[in-house]
Amino acid sequence: MSNHNTFLIKGADLVGGGRQDLLIKDGVLAAVGKAAPKGATVVDADGLVALPGLVDLHTHLREPGREDAETVSTGSAAAAAGGFTAVLAMANTSPVTDTAEAAERVFDLGRACGLVDVQPVGAVSKGLAGESLAELGLMARSRAGVRVFSDDGKCVHDARLMRRALEYVKAFGGVVSQHAQEPRLADGAACCHEGELSGRLGLPGWPGVAEDVIVARDIMLARHTGSRVHIAHVSTAGSVEVIRWAKAQGTAVTAEVTPHHLMLSTSRLEDYDPTYKVNPPLRPDEDIEQLRTALADGTIDAVATDHAPHARHDKEHAFAEAAFGMLGLEQALQVVNTVMVQPGLMTWQQVADAMSVRPAEIAGLAGHGRPLAVGEPANLTLIDPSATVEVDAAQSHSLSRNNPWHGEKLIGQVQATFLRGRATLLDQEVITA
Amino acid sequence: MKHLLSAANLSRDDALQILDTAAQMHDVQRREVKKLPVLRGRTIVNLFFEDSTRTRSSFEIAGKWLSADVINVSAKGSSVSKGESLRDTAMTVAAMGVDGLVIRHHASGAPLQVTQWVDAMVVNAGDGTHEHPTQALLDAYTMQQRLGDLAGKRVAIVGDLTHSRVVRSNLILLRTLGADVTLVAPPTLMPSGIANWSAAEGFSYGYDFDEVLPDLDAVMMLRVQKERMSGGYFPTPREYTVGYGLTRDRLRALPDHAVICHPGPMNRGLEITADAADEARSLILDQVSAGVAVRMSVLYHLLGGAEA
Ligand SMILES: [Zn+2]
Numbered sequence: 203m204s205n206h207n208t209f210l211i212k213g214a215d216l217v218g219g220g221r222q223d224l225l226i227k228d229g230v231l232a233a234v235g236k237a238a239p240k241g242a243t244v245v246d247a248d249g250l251v252a253l254p255g256l257v258d259l260h261t262h263l264r265e266p267g268r269e270d271a272e273t274v275s276t277g278s279a280a281a282a283a284g285g286f287t288a289v290l291a292m293a294n295t296s297p298v299t300d301t302a303e304a305a306e307r308v309f310d311l312g313r314a315c316g317l318v319d320v321q322p323v324g325a326v327s328k329g330l331a332g333e334s335l336a337e338l339g340l341m342a343r344s345r346a347g348v349r350v351f352s353d354d355g356k357c358v359h360d361a362r363l364m365r366r367a368l369e370y371v372k373a374f375g376g377v378v379s380q381h382a383q384e385p386r387l388a389d390g391a392a393c394c395h396e397g398e399l400s401g402r403l404g405l406p407g408w409p410g411v412a413e414d415v416i417v418a419r420d421i422m423l424a425r426h427t428g429s430r431v432h433i434a435h436v437s438t439a440g441s442v443e444v445i446r447w448a449k450a451q452g453t454a455v456t457a458e459v460t461p462h463h464l465m466l467s468t469s470r471l472e473d474y475d476p477t478y479k480v481n482p483p484l485r486p487d488e489d490i491e492q493l494r495t496a497l498a499d500g501t502i503d504a505v506a507t508d509h510a511p512h513a514r515h516d517k518e519h520a521f522a523e524a525a526f527g528m529l530g531l532e533q534a535l536q537v538v539n540t541v542m543v544q545p546g547l548m549t550w551q552q553v554a555d556a557m558s559v560r561p562a563e564i565a566g567l568a569g570h571g572r573p574l575a576v577g578e579p580a581n582l583t584l585i586d587p588s589a590t591v592e593v594d595a596a597q598s599h600s601l602s603r604n605n606p607w608h609g610e611k612l613i614g615q616v617q618a619t620f621l622r623g624r625a626t627l628l629d630q631e632v633i634t635a
Numbered sequence: 636m637k638h639l640l641s642a643a644n645l646s647r648d649d650a651l652q653i654l655d656t657a658a659q660m661h662d663v664q665r666r667e668v669k670k671l672p673v674l675r676g677r678t679i680v681n682l683f684f685e686d687s688t689r690t691r692s693s694f695e696i697a698g699k700w701l702s703a704d705v706i707n708v709s710a711k712g713s714s715v716s717k718g719e720s721l722r723d724t725a726m727t728v729a730a731m732g733v734d735g736l737v738i739r740h741h742a743s744g745a746p747l748q749v750t751q752w753v754d755a756m757v758v759n760a761g762d763g764t765h766e767h768p769t770q771a772l773l774d775a776y777t778m779q780q781r782l783g784d785l786a787g788k789r790v791a792i793v794g795d796l797t798h799s800r801v802v803r804s805n806l807i808l809l810r811t812l813g814a815d816v817t818l819v820a821p822p823t824l825m826p827s828g829i830a831n832w833s834a835a836e837g838f839s840y841g842y843d844f845d846e847v848l849p850d851l852d853a854v855m856m857l858r859v860q861k862e863r864m865s866g867g868y869f870p871t872p873r874e875y876t877v878g879y880g881l882t883r884d885r886l887r888a889l890p891d892h893a894v895i896c897h898p899g900p901m902n903r904g905l906e907i908t909a910d911a912a913d914e915a916r917s918l919i920l921d922q923v924s925a926g927v928a929v930r931m932s933v934l935y936h937l938l939g940g941a942e943a
Contacts, residue, residue, distance in 0.1 A: 398828025
């Protein structure tokens with residue numbers, strides 16, 4: 203009889219450790235190397251790469267408020283299918299996660315579901331209104347232990363409020379994650395990168411500089427306050443330049459990039475397909491190239507999905523009126539493999555850093571992003587790095603179907619995910635508790 | 636050609652053919668009995684998400700004179716606020732068994748999106764700040780009536796280029812017909828990426844109206860929307876008129892043979908002086924009268940002419 207809590211992963215390519223067997227027992231890695239205990243469920247990992255379980259700094263789970271688009275449960279399943287063991291759930295739900303109670307509720311829903319650790323992000327301002335601070339300290343002290351604060355979806359554009367938030371979170375080691383976008387420069391209902399294509403399509407352009415100026419401002423504020431700022435979904439070469447400069451100065455800034463900004467260019471908008479309407483907008487090839495370089499050289503610390511599920515009817519509008527956002531959890535690792543690893547821009551060790559180790563550090567998640575070593579929590583992911591997969595949006599675990607990679611051939615297939623020793627994905631099947 | 640969504644859907648031959656047929660339709664308009672039987676039994680729906688009495692009536696008359704059944708559906712206001720998606724609205728209308736949909740929408744790209752959901756032929760009757768291809772056809776028609784073949788003719792389009800649906804269609808169609816086109820506007824009202832765009836499509840652009848004026852065969856003045864004045868695109872109406880209005884001085888500098896177009900409605904005294912609007916070389920009323928003939932031609936070619 204096999205033991206559901208004992209797994210023997212045979213012959214995986216361990217990041218930084220060569221080809222090894224991994225023994226998972228009682229939620230931890232009990233042995234690395236040769237081991238053959240009786241009763242273990244054997245997972246043939248021949249040709250698979252083992253990574254520490256992925257951590258997503260930027261997920262929209264929609265619960266509470268829009269359970270028709272996603273729930274904690276369906277979002278968790280999508281996360282497990284994508285190789286994630288922890289996700290940070292953004293605060294722009296309805297009601298907004300701006301109190302300790304709201305944060306605990308999301309936290310508890312995640313634990314009850316048990317597929318992935320759902321860590322709530324707290325709002326910076328009450329109701330995301332950008333006017334006064336939410337109860338940052340109470341959220342931090344709550345059972346959810348909130349450490350990341352963000353008004354994501356909106357920019358904290360008031361410089362004084364941003365300064366106060368940065369100062370205040372120092373008391374409990376928090377970080378402010380900024381959706382960098384100067385609202386006056388990104389005016390207009392539609393969303394298209396400002397450039398030749400927006401001119402031709404007659405869509406209001408959102409210039410890259412609307413992002414750059416906030417990144418620059420917030421870096422100066424972080425420097426002034428001696429606090430940590432995190433830049434969400436960096437999308438422009440200008441932001442990269444400023445972040446690179448700031449890091450060289452020793453400023454405590456970290457940054458993330460999404461899989462879609464690494465792969466999809468603004469030319470996808472040519473047919474006004476709202477699937478590709480996202481905030482910040484898809485950018486031209488020149489920006490994409492800089493984002494890839496910055497991720498590879500560590501200027502950008504992490505890959506984060508900005509997984510943004512939407513019900514079908516919220517996307518079936520004229521482009522200017524359709525909802526912003528696209529799915530990201532299930533294909534993130536495939537996309538990174540396709541555009542970064544396969545072309546030789548990144549090693550698997552760097553992928554582990556960008557998708558697990560650094561995000562866990564930034565978010566202060568102690569049990570995640572750990573090396574695959576004896577005694578560590580058994581949070582890990584197995585990927586077949588060479589399988590070519592044509593993405594079918596209908597196969598998603600998400601409740602929504604706004605998948606920008608539908609019909610695309612991506613390289614790599616996530617095979618298994620383990621959360622504290624429990625298989626949440628095995629042979630590509632999500633295993634609910 | 637299944638739909639007319641953009642002036643880019645028209646080859647030079649298509650465009651010339653539509654303009655030729657429009658001339659014949661124009662003759663029909665002068666008859667006592669105006670009906671032609673060519674679209675009998677066909678149903679056309681004018682699906683207007685945005686008011687435009689002039690364009691809607693023009694399409695309505697065009698359809699009726701071709702003997703089609705024409706139905707006007709007003710879907711005004713944001714479909715989002717009514718809770719119905721663009722897809723729902725389009726599918727509902729299409730389910731009534733229509734042959735042609737004439738769509739006006741406040742959002743760029745909406746008519747193109749609709750073609751993904753319905754089988755009916757779609758004509759773009761103006762979408763957001765994107766295109767208005769039948770307006771470009773009627774502009775070309777009126778210019779051609781006065782100037783002859785447009786190949787090699789010099790045309791300037793002047794005004795709020797960023798927010799004009801007319802300029803994009805005109806630019807494309809005039810280039811297809813071989814005209815030399817120059818876009819003139821203050822830099823704040825010039826479409827983004829204009830440098831690459833002009834290089835790729837072979838037109839020129841500039842900020843100085845007076846520089847291009849003496850060489851023109853036609854000048855097309857665009858309406859300046861009142862909201863641009865508060866939007867900080869230029870300091871004052873007075874300054875706009877001095878820089879970019881078709882003033883009395885500029886009228887004198889314009890060659891005698893050159894014609895003046897304006898898609899209307901005009902802000903007299905802002906982008907165009909009253910004198911210019913009423914001049915003999917102003918085609919502004921001809922543009923309106925050509926509208927029906929050109930739309931008859933378009934509907935005929937898309938819905939009736941396929942078998943011919
Ligand atoms: Zn965001």
